[in-house]
Amino acid sequence: MSTNTSIDGLPPLRDVIERHGLQAKKALGQNFLLDLNLTSKVARAAGDLSGVTVVEVGPGPGGLTRALLMNGAKRVVAIERDERCLAALAEVSAHYPGRLEIIPGDALKTDFTELAEGPIKIVANLPYNIGTELLVRWLTVADWPPFYESLTLMFQREVAERIVADPASSAYGRLGVLAGWRTQARIAFDVPPQAFTPPPKVTSSVVHLEPRKQPLPADVKILGRVTEAAFGQRRKMLRQSLKSLGGEKLLEAVGIDPTRRAETLSIEEFVSLAIAV
Structure with a gap:
């Protein structure tokens, strides 16, 4: 039996999911993180959030969203294409007046440069089916230094290893070249399958990427x-x-x-x- 409130004064995520009928959809690549201690660890991996707008992709029922706000994010812009989640996110917005903006829609069709004036950090438990594509887009923006200060992103461990791979390792490929060329990337920590609902078949990893101010010049x-x-x-x-x-x-x-x-x-x-x- 769950208590009525969680560590941030909002209902526990399991209750939110049940009340709004938010079972994760495989077609949307959803795996929800329910432990607010763990989502807070993801938020902290992004560093100081107090003066920045945090952009989150695929917030789902709002576990990471809540952690970002709880850990002092000045403002969070959350992009969510699953309309079922909007009511749950609206409750989070009401709990943190003026600090959460919810944008219904597809992250792949979103112009991220238009989302905020001033510094941006992107922090997300990315939907598995669009994670790599979004990362490549963020690594290959035309203007550099880019519109974001850092990326703190959750991937399947195998993808995370490709992002931070060194030459001659079996994981080294296009992702490793692009990430290594323009950013300093590291794996912050792993997240076991049982932390998610539903549990994926593989371990996940949080990767933190900081843009290099002057990467080697190339088109x-x-x-x-x-x-x-x-x-x-x-x-x-x-x-x-x-x-x-x-x-x-x-x-x-x-x-x-x-x-x-x-x-x-x-x-x-x-x-x-x-x-x-």
Whole structure:
């Protein structure tokens, strides 16, 4: 039997889910975090929130939203496409007057640069089915330094390992190059499956990314094309996988052995290829 209030004075999340009929939908990639101590740990991983607007994607019943507000976020903008969750989020908004804005809609169709004036941090337990795509978009924005101060995001552990991977590791790929090129990324901590409702089959990880002020200069679109081609055929030698971009000629121009494979190249070497294309 649950008590009527939780550590923030609002009803426990299990009660909220039951009352609003918010069973997680697989089609929306939903797995809800119900432990407010754990969502507070995610909020704290983002650092000081007092002077910033926090943008959250996929708040669901509001577990992380509540933790962000409880941990001092000046303002939270929450983007939620599941209309079933809006009433529960409105209750959180009423509890924290003027500090929570709920935007109904699809994060993939949202212009994040328009959401706030002043500093932004993005903190989210991302829906599994759009997490990687959103991250790539945030890493490849045209203007750099970007519109956000940091990203604190929950992924499946396997995706998290790809984000922080070093060259020559089996997890190293396009995500590792893009994240390593423009940010300093680290895994903050892991979250076991049983922390979620419903529990996913895999462990999750919270990744914290801080933009580098001056990443190596390269055209972001061309670098994207180079990494896509190189890792799209990662078992092949670079002279073959990069054939459409100049192949052997391109590789020789920047002094890279054409028989090497994509996962052996450093981020600096990928940037030099992008400059030479």
